[in-house]
Structure formats: structure tokens, C-alpha cells
Amino acid sequence: MGNIKIEENKICPKCGKTEGQNNFGFNRSGTQRCRCKECGCTYTLEPKRRAYPEEVRGLAIKEFYAGVSGRGVGKIHGMSGSNVYNWIKKNRSGVDK
Ligand SMILES: [Zn+2]
Incomplete structure (x- = not known):
């Protein structure tokens, strides 16, 4: 009970799961990378950006x-x-x- 830690804001872009989203290091620009346990895809957690550059x-x-x-x-x-x-x-x- 209570073993599953759900990290907020982490949603797999592929399968949409919020569970099993693990930190997977950082990319070159220092953005957090995550890996989905469910489908195995990696993705970056984009920090909130301005609407337009x-x-x-x-x-x-x-x-x-x-x-x-x-x-x-x-x-x-x-x-x-x-x-x-x-x-x-x-x-x-x-x-x-
Ligand atoms: Zn996934």
C-alpha cells in the first residue's frame, strides 16, 4: 500500500501513463529526461516556456x-x-x- 510514487507533471507522451515515469538523466540543455516504464520511450520534461520565443x-x-x-x-x-x-x-x- 502506498508503494507507488506518482510524480506530478510526468506523463508519457506516447502512452499517457503517469505511473512508472522515471528520471533518466538530463539532456544537453539541462532539461530533465524521463523514461516510461510502460512503453520504454524516453522524453524530456519541458520547463514552462514563453508562448513565443x-x-x-x-x-x-x-x-x-x-x-x-x-x-x-x-x-x-x-x-x-x-x-x-x-x-x-x-x-x-x-x-x-
Ligand atoms: Zn509510455
């Missing part, structure tokens, strides 16, 4: 200033226009050149 953000802002509308930029990158406008706003208040 910095490059996409920079690109979106550039495109906006190049004359693309916020909605247009959103379409290019598959995000909402309001997201783009948010970045523009932040960009303006942050870096004022």
Missing part, C-alpha cells in the same frame, strides 16, 4: 514597423493580432529610441 517577437515587431498591420503580423506567425499589439505596446514603453 524572443526571435518571433522581434520579427513581429519589425514587421509591424515595416508596415504590416497587427492582424497581418498575427496571421504570419499564427497568433492573435491583439497579442502583436501587446508586444508593440510593451516595446514602445520599454525601449524608447
